[in-house]
Each structure stands twice: as structure tokens, then as C-alpha cells.
Amino acid sequence: GLTAALGVTPRYVGKTRFDYLLEVADEDAVRAMRPNFSALERVAARGVIVTAPATRNGFDFVSRFFAPRSGVNEDPVTGSAHCALGPYWQERLGKSELLAYQASARGGVVRVRVAGDRVRLGGQAVTVLTGELAG
Secondary structure: OOOHHHOOOEEEEEOOOOEEEEEEHHHHHHOOOOOOOOHOOOOOEEHHHEEEOOOOOOOEEEEEEEEEHHHHEEOOHHHHHHHHHHHHHHHHHOOEHHHHHHOOOOOEEEEEEEEEOOOEEOOOOOOOOOOOOOO
């Protein structure tokens, strides 16, 4: 199943509209995961978000996002996942402005602000491709 494919024991398992969301014990468990992507590809969801409270560098929480069923074993930084993680951690930590770290190989910092039913994300980006569509 899902937890065997991830190799973790979750504290919480839920489902957003598109993805499974799992909270594990700690940041080290998130960073150490070596998922079985073939098994994850059989999970009936777009992807799987795994998160834990952060213990380093002033971050509130860490996460990783796996979506082999969508053709991406691990996404480096995932805005849509943070739209689910924002309200999840707001409820648990009691704060609406959060600093997150996505612990992929590339890694990325995401600023998350929850305001009512809206989630605003911020961070640094690098343009890797530009172009125009012919009309």
C-alpha cells in the first residue's frame, strides 16, 4: 500500500482533492525517504505529499512531493502541495504565515500565507525558458 511504498509510518493520512497528504514523525524521516516509485505509481491519486514539523533553519515545516503517476517521481518545489500544506499547518501551529522547506534534491523555500479560504505563496524563481505563442 501507500505507506509501504513510502517506507514510513505516518502520524496522519488524509486526502486533498488531488493528492494524499501524510504527516510523519519528524524532518529526518521526510529527508531520509527512498520511495518505491513503481509502487507509488499504482496509488489512485495525482501525487503524495509527505510532511513533518521542521527542526532546522527556522522553518515551520518540511515536505516532499511524489507524483510518478503523473510522470514526475519527485517534484522539486510544488506550489499546489503548499496550498494544501498551508491550512494543514496553520491549524496545527496556530499561525497564518509560515516558512516551508521542500526537501527534494534541489530543495526550495516557500513562504506561505493563509488568509481565509486563500493561500498565497512566495519564493525565489529562475527563468529557464521564455517564448511566444503565435496568434
